[in-house]
Amino acid sequence: MARYELVKRSVALITLTNPPVNALSSAVRHAIAKSMEHALNDPKVKAVVICGENGRFCGGADIREFAGPLRGPPLVPLLDAIEAGEKPVVAAIEGVALGGGFELALVCHYRIVHFKARLGLPEVTLGILPAAGGTQRLPRLIGIPAALELITTGRHISAQEALKLGIVDQVTEQNACELAVEFALRAVAKPLSSRRVSMLTTPCPPDLDALLEAVTMQVKRKARGVMAPLACIQAVRAAATMPYSKGIKRESELMATLFNSGQARALQYCFFAQRTAGKWTLPSGAQWNNSKPREIRSAAIIGLGTMGRGIVVSLARVGISVIAVESEKKLLETGKQMVIGMLERDAKRRGVSASLNLLKFTLSLQDLKDVDLVIEAVFEDMALKKRVFQELSKVCRPATLLCTNTSGLDVDALAGVTDRPHLVVGMHFFSPAHVMKLLEVVCGPRSSSETIATAMSLGKRMGKVSVAVGNCPGFVGNRMLKPYLDQATFLLEEGATPEQIDKALEDFGFAMGVFRMSDLAGLDVGWRVRKESGLIGPDVDPKNPPRRRQGRRYCPIPDMVCEQGRFGQKTGRGWYMYDKPGGTNAKPDPLIQNLLEMYRSRYGIQPRNISDQEIIERCLFALANEGFRILEDGIAARPEDIDVIYLFGYGFPRHGGGPMFYASMVGLERVLERLEHYHQAHPDVPHLEPSPLLKKLVACGSPPVQKWREHIKTMHSHL
Ligand SMILES: CCC/C=C/C(=O)SCCNC(=O)CCNC(=O)[C@H](O)C(C)(C)COP(=O)([O-])OP(=O)([O-])OC[C@H]1O[C@@H](n2cnc3c(N)ncnc32)[C@H](O)[C@@H]1OP(=O)([O-])[O-]
Known part of the structure; x- marks a missing residue:
């Protein structure tokens, strides 16, 4: 020694x-x-x-x-x-x-x-x-x-x-x-x-x-x-x-x-969880230390929207040649100027010279025939993405890896339209992609171990914390976000305000409360997804009660906010009001207060006083409950992976350890008891029904989070 x-x-x-x-x-x-x-x-x-x-x-x-x-x-x-x-x-x-x-x-x-x-x-x-x-x-x-x-x-x-x-x-x-x-x-x-x-x-x-x-x-x-x-x-x-x-x-x-404080235990857990997360394993036995990644020298990004631009910067600043593709000249020119500006600012901050010589901008997919890897970052529309992947199959050399930056669509369905499903993998970046550290590497059932190893290693090279996850709607992060957001809007119906809910979550330690975060991300994205999935719009049966969809409770308040053109910070109005479009100083808006009051009186809801404790329990226990389901489904290999995703992608406070560690710190028995209580009060919210894995762990004496794997390893894995 x-x-x-x-x-x-x-x-x-x-x-x-x-x-x-x-x-x-x-x-x-x-x-x-x-x-x-x-x-x-x-x-x-x-x-x-x-x-x-x-x-x-x-x-x-x-x-x-x-x-x-x-x-x-x-x-x-x-x-x-x-x-x-x-x-x-x-x-x-x-x-x-x-x-x-x-x-x-x-x-x-x-x-x-x-x-x-x-x-x-x-x-x-x-x-x-x-x-x-x-x-x-x-x-x-x-x-x-x-x-x-x-x-x-x-x-x-x-x-x-x-x-x-x-x-x-x-x-x-x-x-x-x-x-x-x-x-x-x-x-x-x-x-x-x-x-x-x-x-x-x-x-x-x-x-x-x-x-x-x-x-x-x-x-x-x-x-x-x-x-x-x-x-x-x-x-x-x-x-x-x-x-x-x-x-x-x-x-x-x-x-x-x-x-011996809970915070010290949580922060030390985070230290090791972050290091564990990179150690992926497939049911086949292929894993991080026996699968060789390919070397990536050149890449292409399709789509120069916010995500695409951030990905280009992330790649170029670690020395990878990037070809950026857009469909229209004007979009290409705007994207190009923005990427150059971002790279120049980034280089100035780091005291190095900007690697602009590594960039090429084009309108033609034909230019991609020799690249090692492509990341598609077009609009979140399955039909469009499928067209892109079909085209890439024809254009790129057979060995090129094809990756998608989808935030929740079926990676395997995209693999299915290509001539190389084993070379298709999800690389889900978080916005802004050149700043946020998280990368979900989404493994389809046909992704080869070499493909996964390459995506994980590329993530590491870009300075990301990469986590391998399985393929299901929303993967890990966004799938868990849904019950969390749902609880927040249900609490609005019941009597809370956006600022009260945000304050409770921010006092808990979140970087941003759920409504401020939604305003920053833009409310129209979720609205469009809800329309496309038939939750609102002409496809909804007119006899359907307004606060129910597909047999479960539904809160239409976010749709009503969007109908007023309030899409968040970018329009200067959302759950809050801002000084100007693009402003960041969120102030409570009396119009939202009026909307909530009218809504409650329209549906005969008697508003009640809601405690901060209820806000935290309903939002965070629903979040962790979905995490347990994700573990059962084999979409995440271990609780540490889920926690790392929430720490690096969703602003969960590090001193809370992540949703799964937090649940274990509160005590699984208590989490189970509170979920049972809330589910009894809201039987039409399936997300509040305790998951079988949570019940199983409680029945086994609530083992520490590092031991949960022993109770799930027999389950089917989608990784
Ligand atoms: C009275 C008390 C007062 C003093 C208090 C302290 O000193 S508190 C401590 C204050 N010190 C710190 O906070 C420093 C913590 N460490 C670091 O920041 C980084 O590890 C590094 C910068 C040293 C190396 O980065 P890198 O990217 O090259 O490597 P890597 O990060 O991947 O780690 C490789 C392996 O080493 C492991 N391991 C590492 N450190 C420790 C440790 N101290 N202990 C145990 N294990 C440790 C790590 O888990 C990993 O294990 P695995 O997964 O292979 O089984």
Whole structure:
């Protein structure tokens, strides 16, 4: 777990050896303690260098150990002892120094960093704080404002920024370890007292209280209801107002308030769920680590609407040549100008040059004959998409992968009109596609493992969090959205307002409430889909009661809003009113209030007071209930995949873990009981009827979310 060597006859080289990130597991801590003791007691050793194997210094505490009781030497006394030692210790940082790894570097007397390394204290993103002295040492080293920013955001910084901030002593393009050994030899004769960061006085700004107050307000605004950043601020205050010996105790007390919290468990779950999500498996046995993706050098995008433009940018900025196709000259020209503008702004922000030379714009599908992969992003209309896929079959070389960006249509039906159904797969991006991290890779029953591997790998290359899902209407994300949206509109009928529902969801932590989100996305899209699926319009039987469709409850209020030309932000009116079309400042609209009152009196609905708890339960338990059905149907392979989809595609708060983790945290028994209660009250809403899998899990004693798979693995899989 740590290798000990004597180099240059007088330097003890301690190499952490715990792949893949040299996390500080109990065995590693034990090995460091032993190696340091040896080094300090060996008279031949004049200095020590600590580095990590495989070009990675250290990724921090072993997060997997947080779930169990602490074993092995605790980190704080171990680090304090390194700092207090009488021989100079140099950290040779390559790759990463994060969390406890960064704190280890802070107790070393010198820090040499490879120019490509990244440093940071990301504990806050795991719902905890840097409790191995990080909140006490960093402010002493770089001052309160800079330390506060790094600790409360968890941001990783480059070696160059670390040098500028005064965190490290030297940045090198050579082997950091070799340089650190030379550095250590030169440090032998120098006094160490000024190099012990815990002994430094924290440079304190005169307006400390005002600064802490401003950062607190900022944190509360950005991460509503999240505990860890607030605890971090209090810990940094201790660094400014207390000696190290007291500050470290305060740090530990604050850590105790976070360590076993639901938020910490949820955030740590998210960390692993995100990494699990990329590991797809098919019932055939083909999976992420035995299926080779194809290399994609060139791609084509069909349709330069909002989605198409975002996809072009996502591909071009990772070096893939893109041919963008539109059906009309004017649309092509508009799309081209917008793509160029987006790429230029993106390149400026990243300090690189825009890869405009990779782009080609055309009106002709004939130009696509040699590309490796095509992504169709035309209007959400099955007949149109089928025509495009038939045409692509004729034009593209037989090996070209054909992908669709449909948000819910049948991928297999599209595969069926091509000459290569095994090379067809869904790549469902989220708008705006160059910003949103989520990609649903929709596996049709005939998609080959190579095709899936290629789509997943392309997603990763574009910086997306890719999740493989099965083929059904709406796939995972949009299928679950329906019961969630339905509950919100039913609550409107019963007496709530859009702003009340949005506030409850935003207080829960959603980036945006459901009505603000719908206004942003545009209300006309759903209206058109409802018309096409016969829920409104001439196909509806006139004898059909207005608030029922296909034997179940239906809320026509969204249709009434659209009939008034209120399509959301883009028209300046939707569930809210905006200053102007395209405005973003949502204000409650008395006209919507009138509409709701008239609607309720027309249908004899007595409005009632609806609590925030009911809003959260009905919206989120209905959402999770559909998630259980998706697992039963084999559309998602595991709950982690569903959660990752909601975290990255739908603004579910990370500190809630995602809908499935949230259900498990509330307690499956409670979720079942509340769903039964609401279903009894609303028997005409099938989405509120508890799913068989939920009942089964409760009957099995409500196992933790990581174990649900054991209860579903015998079920049929559509993946
Ligand atoms: C008193 C306490 C005070 C201190 C607190 C802390 O330090 S809190 C910690 C503060 N530190 C952090 O928050 C840093 C967390 N880590 C990272 O941000 C990234 O992993 C990375 C940037 C280090 C490498 O990115 P990359 O894209 O090259 O690689 P990748 O991300 O795919 O990971 C590869 C494998 O390693 C696994 N694994 C990784 N780290 C840890 C860990 N600390 N532990 C355990 N496991 C860890 C990861 O799950 C994955 O496993 P799998 O799926 O193969 O079974």
